[in-house]
Amino acid sequence: MSDMDRSSSDDNISVDSQAGADDVNESYKMDFSEDEADLISRLYNLLGQRWALIAGRIPGRTADEIEKYCSKRYASD
Numbered sequence: 001m002s003d004m005d006r007s008s009s010d011d012n013i014s015v016d017s018q019a020g021a022d023d024v025n026e027s028y029k030m031d032f033s034e035d036e037a038d039l040i041s042r043l044y045n046l047l048g049q050r051w052a053l054i055a056g057r058i059p060g061r062t063a064d065e066i067e068k069y070c071s072k073r074y075a076s077d
Contacts (some may be wrong), residue, residue, distance in 0.1 A: 032069055040066060
């Protein structure tokens with residue numbers, strides 16, 4: 001029975017560690033270079049909210065990353 005208790009606590013530790021790693025990875029990916037930010041701005045003015053088309057012009061970026069970036073950057077206060 002003690003093996004089962006230890007196993008479940010190990011599972012919780014690994015889940016918590018992975019959640020923290022995801023937060024770090026997300027903040028790292030949200031760092032856009034000045035060139036990327038300029039390109040996103042120009043493409044947004046041209047294409048509107050067509051995130052997949054914009055992301056297709058920026059290697060290594062997904063539509064979700066572009067949408068989140070625009071939402072945070074251009075959010076009205």
